[in-house]
Amino acid sequence: MIRMLSILVGLFFTVALAWSFGNGAYNAITEPAAPTAEHEFHKHPKELELASNGAFGKFDKAQLQRGFQVYKEVCSACHSLRLVAFRDLKQLGYNDDEVKAIAAGFQVPGLDPATGEANTRPGLATDYFPKPFANDIAARAANNNAVPPDLSLMTKARHDGPAYVYSLLTGYQNQPAELLKKFPDSKTGPGLHYNPYFANLNLAMAPPLTAEGQVTFGDGTKSTVPQMAKDVAAFLVWTAEPKLEKRHQTGWPVLLFLLFATVLGNLAYRNVWRNTKH
Amino acid sequence: MSFPWANNYTPQHPFMKWMDEKLPVPRLVYNSVGAGYPVPRNLNYWWNFGFMALTCLALQIVTGIILAMHYAANAGVAFDSVEHIMRDVNWGWMLRYAHANGASAFFVVIYIHIFRGFYYGSYKAPREMVWLLGVVIFLLMMATAFMGYVLPWGQMSFWGAKVITGLFGAIPLVGEPIQHWLLGGFAPDNAALNRFFSLHYLLPFVIVGVVVLHIWALHIPGSSNPTGVEVKSESDTVPFFPYFIAKDGWTLGAFLFIYCAAVFFAPNALGHPDNYIPANPMSTPAHIVPEWYFWPFYAILRAFTFDFFIVPAKLMGVLAMFGAILVWFFLPWLDKSPVRSANYRPLYRKFFYVLVFFMAALFYLGGAPAAEPYVMMSQVAAFYYFAHFLIIVPIVSSIERPDPLPFSITEAVLGHDEKPASAPAA
Amino acid sequence: MAHDAGTDTPELIAGDGVRRRDFINIAAVSAAGVGGALTLIPLISQMAPSADVLAESSVEIDLSQIKPGQAIKGIFRKQPVFLRNLTPHEISEADKVAVSSLRDPQSLAERTKPGKENWLITMGVCTHLGCVPLGAGEGEVRGEFGGYFCPCHGSHYDTAARIRKGPAPKNLEVPVYEFTSDTVVKIG
Numbered sequence: 001m002i003r004m005l006s007i008l009v010g011l012f013f014t015v016a017l018a019w020s021f022g023n024g025a026y027n028a029i030t031e032p033a034a035p036t037a038e039h040e041f042h043k044h045p046k047e048l049e050l051a052s053n054g055a056f057g058k059f060d061k062a063q064l065q066r067g068f069q070v071y072k073e074v075c076s077a078c079h080s081l082r083l084v085a086f087r088d089l090k091q092l093g094y095n096d097d098e099v100k101a102i103a104a105g106f107q108v109p110g111l112d113p114a115t116g117e118a119n120t121r122p123g124l125a126t127d128y129f130p131k132p133f134a135n136d137i138a139a140r141a142a143n144n145n146a147v148p149p150d151l152s153l154m155t156k157a158r159h160d161g162p163a164y165v166y167s168l169l170t171g172y173q174n175q176p177a178e179l180l181k182k183f184p185d186s187k188t189g190p191g192l193h194y195n196p197y198f199a200n201l202n203l204a205m206a207p208p209l210t211a212e213g214q215v216t217f218g219d220g221t222k223s224t225v226p227q228m229a230k231d232v233a234a235f236l237v238w239t240a241e242p243k244l245e246k247r248h249q250t251g252w253p254v255l256l257f258l259l260f261a262t263v264l265g266n267l268a269y270r271n272v273w274r275n276t277k278h
Numbered sequence: 279m280s281f282p283w284a285n286n287y288t289p290q291h292p293f294m295k296w297m298d299e300k301l302p303v304p305r306l307v308y309n310s311v312g313a314g315y316p317v318p319r320n321l322n323y324w325w326n327f328g329f330m331a332l333t334c335l336a337l338q339i340v341t342g343i344i345l346a347m348h349y350a351a352n353a354g355v356a357f358d359s360v361e362h363i364m365r366d367v368n369w370g371w372m373l374r375y376a377h378a379n380g381a382s383a384f385f386v387v388i389y390i391h392i393f394r395g396f397y398y399g400s401y402k403a404p405r406e407m408v409w410l411l412g413v414v415i416f417l418l419m420m421a422t423a424f425m426g427y428v429l430p431w432g433q434m435s436f437w438g439a440k441v442i443t444g445l446f447g448a449i450p451l452v453g454e455p456i457q458h459w460l461l462g463g464f465a466p467d468n469a470a471l472n473r474f475f476s477l478h479y480l481l482p483f484v485i486v487g488v489v490v491l492h493i494w495a496l497h498i499p500g501s502s503n504p505t506g507v508e509v510k511s512e513s514d515t516v517p518f519f520p521y522f523i524a525k526d527g528w529t530l531g532a533f534l535f536i537y538c539a540a541v542f543f544a545p546n547a548l549g550h551p552d553n554y555i556p557a558n559p560m561s562t563p564a565h566i567v568p569e570w571y572f573w574p575f576y577a578i579l580r581a582f583t584f585d586f587f588i589v590p591a592k593l594m595g596v597l598a599m600f601g602a603i604l605v606w607f608f609l610p611w612l613d614k615s616p617v618r619s620a621n622y623r624p625l626y627r628k629f630f631y632v633l634v635f636f637m638a639a640l641f642y643l644g645g646a647p648a649a650e651p652y653v654m655m656s657q658v659a660a661f662y663y664f665a666h667f668l669i670i671v672p673i674v675s676s677i678e679r680p681d682p683l684p685f686s687i688t689e690a691v692l693g694h695d696e697k698p699a700s701a702p703a704a
Numbered sequence: 705m706a707h708d709a710g711t712d713t714p715e716l717i718a719g720d721g722v723r724r725r726d727f728i729n730i731a732a733v734s735a736a737g738v739g740g741a742l743t744l745i746p747l748i749s750q751m752a753p754s755a756d757v758l759a760e761s762s763v764e765i766d767l768s769q770i771k772p773g774q775a776i777k778g779i780f781r782k783q784p785v786f787l788r789n790l791t792p793h794e795i796s797e798a799d800k801v802a803v804s805s806l807r808d809p810q811s812l813a814e815r816t817k818p819g820k821e822n823w824l825i826t827m828g829v830c831t832h833l834g835c836v837p838l839g840a841g842e843g844e845v846r847g848e849f850g851g852y853f854c855p856c857h858g859s860h861y862d863t864a865a866r867i868r869k870g871p872a873p874k875n876l877e878v879p880v881y882e883f884t885s886d887t888v889v890k891i892g
Contacts, residue, residue: 002611003672010668013601014661016586016594021657023584028650055543083361087759113766126759149555153361156546157554199564240554243364243371250372251542257742258535261735265528268732271725272524276516277691278319344750366755369746520729527736 037186041179043171043196045163048230052162052237058245059238061093066217067235068092070228073215074208075151078143081129083152084239091242099125106130144191146204155233156240162233167197169229172207280500283512285313310497316515317522318503320691324398325501327391329526330533334384335489339482341377342426349429351475353468356431357556375545381423382548383537385571388416392606393637397630399506399618404499406610411492413606415485420572420603422481425474427569428466432553437566439466439474445579448596465559505690506618507683513695514687565647573644574637575599577656578663580648598660605667612667615675622681626674629666636662762892764884767823775840777828780879780891784828786840786852787889790863795821797850798864808875812864815878825889826865826876830854837861837876852876 051060068089071081086103094102103123108130110121123130132148133139139147155161175194180187188194192202209225217223221231237244287308289295298305308314348367350359363370392412395401401409424442428435443460447453462469500509509515516522540547548570552563568576582595589597620627636659643656684690765778767787775788790798798812816823828836832854838844839852839861847853848869849862859870866875881891 002608003614003676006608006612006668006672009601010664013598013664013668016589016598017581017657017661017664019586020582020584020591021654021661024650024654024657028654033650083358083365085756085759087755088365126756153554157551159551161551247371247375247542247545251538254538254542255535257735257739258531258538261732261739262528262531262535264728264732264735265524265531268729269524269528271728272520276319276521278321278516340747344747347751348754362754362756366757368749368752368754370750370754372746373750527732 037179037183038200040182041176041196041201042199043167045160045167045197046170048163048166048233050162050230050234050237052234052244055248055251057248059091060234062219062221063231063234064092064238065094066215066219066221066228067231067233067238069217070209070215070232071151071235074228075232076129076132078132078139078148078205079151080131080133080148081152081239082131082150083128085126085128086123087125088242092238096125103127144204148205151236151239153240155236161240162237164197165233165236166226166229168195168203169207169209169232170226171195171197280309280314280497281316281509281512281515283515284309284316285517287312287314310493311518311523313517313519315497315500315518316509316512317501317518318509318514318687319516319521320503320505320687321501321522321525322504323529324390324394324504326526326529327387327394330387330530331384331391332489333530333533334380334387335482335485338377338380338384339486341373341380342479342482344373345377346475346479349475351429351472353431353471353557356429356471360430372541375541378549379537379540379545381426381569382571383533383540384419385423387533388419389571392416393634396633397620397627398502398504399613399615399620400502401610402613402618403610405496405502407495408492409610410607411488411495413603415488415492416606417603418481418485418488422478422485423569423571425478425481427553428471428474429478430553431471431557433555433557433563434550434553434566436466436557436559437562438568439470441566442568443470445596445599448590448593450593466557502618503687504619504621505684505687506622507685507687507690510686511688511695567645570641570645573642574640574663575602575644577640577644578602578660580644580653581656581660583653583657598664602660602663605664609667609671612672613675614672615678615680617680617683622683623678624681625678626671629670629674632662633666636666762890764888764890766888768887772822774842777840778891780827784836784840785879785891786824786826786828786865786876788824788826788840788865790822790824794850794863798862798866801862801866807867808873810864810866810875815864815866815875817883820883823889824863824865825881825891826878829877830856830859830872831867831874831876832857832859832870832872 051058051063071079086099086106089099089102090096103125106123106127106129107120108123108127110119111117112119133142136147155165158164172193172195175188186201188202192204193206194201195203209228212222212224214225215223215228221227241247285308287298287305289298289304294304297303305314345363348359348363348370350356360374363374365371367373395409395412424438428439439461443457443466446460447457449456458464460470461467462473500515503509550567550569552566555563567573576599579595579599582591582598585591586594615623615626617623620630639659640656640663643652643659646652686695689695761781763778763780765776765785765787767789770776770787770789772789772791773794775786778785778787795812803809803811812824813821815826828840830837833856835854835856837847837852837854837859839846845853845855847860849860851863851865851868852861853859854861854870854872857871859872860868861872861876862868864875867873879891881889884890
């Protein structure tokens with residue numbers, strides 16, 4: 001009885017699936033999905049070699065400092081970094097006084113101690129990076145209706161994060177003629193910028209890194225656009241995952257210990273079972 | 279329960295004697311996971327996953343309790359409190375990655391444990407209750423994992439909560455009120471987040487309770503084994519301690535090695551980047567998917583794309599998704615073959631491997647975009663899934679001619695049975 | 705008993721082979737024990753103050769608005785700190801007391817910075833059980849000795865914030881601090 005019922009229920013589901021399949025197949029044949037510009041012209045991020053890549057990856061502190069400089073002098077005009085505190089910059093190799101000086105160079109929201117009115121004050125090491133806009137509405141109004149996203153977690157919030165950041169920053173170009181020929185309706189709109197590494201190809205952010213020497217690196221590294229893009233991508237790997245290095249450093253001893261314990265355990269297992277066929 | 283030849287617990291130390299009279303916990307341990315529990319000697323490594331699952335549960339509870347010490351279940355601060363754990367709490371990054379990957383590890387182990395059951399007929403009498411409780415555990419795990427994934431309050435958390443509660447909206451008439459009741463609002467917000475946190479903390483302890491019942495029910499007939507032939511004599515078994523403690527122990531080490539490799543070197547490999555974007559009720563991510571362990575059922579949900587007579591496609595998908603798991607409850611009665619192990623069931627074995635193939639396909643398709651050809655492929659795979667459990671298993675179990683079974687476990691292992699008097703371990 | 709739990713009784717006489725085997729079992733169990741113990745390190749240390757809490761362990765406070773006889777409450781490590789500008793009368797009151805007669809013998813000079821004896825900077829945490837004593841706020845009871853008074857269990861502190869009467873065992877704690885300028889003090 002239960003098997004009869006089961007076969008009936010099974011038929012109900014399988015026939016319903018066959019019905020969906022048939023309709024879907026019919027639609028796929030009669031109305032094949034139209035190709036889209038996004039589908040044909042979107043590119044996967046370029047390869048990016050960073051010191052933090054791989055299971056032995058470490059941070060290149062000089063590079064992180066350069067990347068921080070790029071963030072400070074270029075990106076921070078529009079993009080917040082709200083999860084990072086100035087005190088965290090010590091991990092980039094700055095000492096206490098340098099961190100204090102960097103913090104003091106930023107104005108953070110404060111209160112007038114006499115009147116209680118909102119004002120700004122120089123940042124302290126314990127403060128977090130201030131937001132460039134008071135709120136999303138202000139950010140939207142100042143940026144052609146697109147809110148610049150927070151960058152703290154950017155390299156973890158996108159597939160292939162660091163490579164994506166690098167590719168996006170170096171990927172601006174003119175819209176290919178081929179694209180316009182094929183998709184005449186897909187012309188990049190006013191206030192938008194064509195970038196094949198962006199999901200829908202057209203990005204509200206104007207190219208932020210435009211000229212060599214836009215930032216002057218303290219360590220003498222030549223600040224070409226790819227160099228600046230690479231350094232800021234490396235910096236954003238750190239902001240997204242400051243514990244990456246510690247994670248790798250902890251991981252190896254843990255794995256070695258587990259390997260040792262597993263081998264011992266296996267020997268003990270063979271020992272216990274040595275006279276028992278199974 | 280147990281077999282007449284099981285070792286007897288005899289406390290030696292006066293304190294243990296005193297304890298045995300007042301609260302015989304040592305006796306319970308001895309009889310359930312100690313030398314007093316005889317286990318078939320021929321269990322293979324597929325039988326190690328139950329112990330690993332138990333370890334995963336313990337791991338999740340320990341790391342979860344710790345994370346709850348630092349996490350704040352409020353829509354305004356939940357995301358930031360997780361980042362606080364990742365950045366400022368001592369070892370917080372490790373504990374959080376251990377918990378997130380622990381959920382995945384738990385499901386890997388459980389899926390293998392379940393498919394072990396499918397292959398070796400572990401669900402058959404006299405172990406139906408073990409199986410039923412196991413399916414209950416699986417459902418509780420899914421509920422717990424779903425609510426846990428909502429807690430970081432990223433984009434995937436938020437939209438996952440919205441979409442999954444939206445499934446209940448498919449129920450005719452009462453669907454929408456139920457959805458609003460579940461969420462405590464019209465969309466996920468503080469009310470939903472807080473209750474999910476509360477239940478996410480509670481359910482693991484319910485799982486512990488059902489696990490105790492699961493193991494209890496198992497100990498009444500004792501473990502099944504790869505031949506599917508019931509234990510007949512003393513030479514068929516060895517005591518759990520030290521034999522299976524040693525075996526479970528070393529495989530646990532190997533399991534932890536793989537797990538820690540993921541935690542320390544690829545902690546986000548199974549996660550979704552969008553969950554590092556704070557929840558935004560105004561914009562849905564381009565490609566939303568649940569966590570990987572829901573993908574087969576998610577693929578089944580999405581496979582129903584056209585209304586079927588009077589049943590709307592949405593309701594059909596929801597029915598099928600829940601039905602795909604509920605059908606497991608009936609398995610002990612759908613499979614009437616007296617032979618348990620697929621080792622001796624040539625026809626069933628072939629269908630089992632086809633099921634593994636299509637299940638793997640459903641895993642892949644559930645994570646793929648909701649577009650062709652993936653939808654049509656998932657329709658094929660889901661077709662087989664339902665056909666397998668509801669049509670093929672009942673029919674095959676009636677018409678199949680099983681291979682001859684060994685007389686006993688001992689015969690299967692040694693090639694001949696021994697007289698019950700001689701010790702198996704010599 | 706047909707199955708002996710774990711040990712190999714028949715072979716115990718066999719000598720070295722058995723001992724080596726026992727050693728492997730013991731080593732494996734020990735490795736599991738060591739692993740378990742090491743795992744406890746993160747599980748325990750996660751409860752210690754986190755990096756953001758530790759980072760807030762110093763604070764700068766401006767004293768320029770405090771007139772003699774007044775006190776303010778600052779916040780140091782999420783606890784009140786009393787910053788009092790002593791009057792000459794209060795200083796002489798404090799100096800009059802024989803240090804040896806005190807429960808926690810300390811002179812006012814030991815509790816202030818040289819040249820800044822009028823600035824009495826103490827934690828606002830009663831050394832008995834941690835209540836906040838009265839006396840720093842305008843118009844609050846200052847106890848029998850004109851300093852601070854803890855209402856929880858009746859501890860009286862004098863003008864140098866030393867315990868004089870009641871259950872508290874110690875004077876109000878003087879935190880580590882330094883003057884970064886004439887009017888700004890950095891605590892911690």
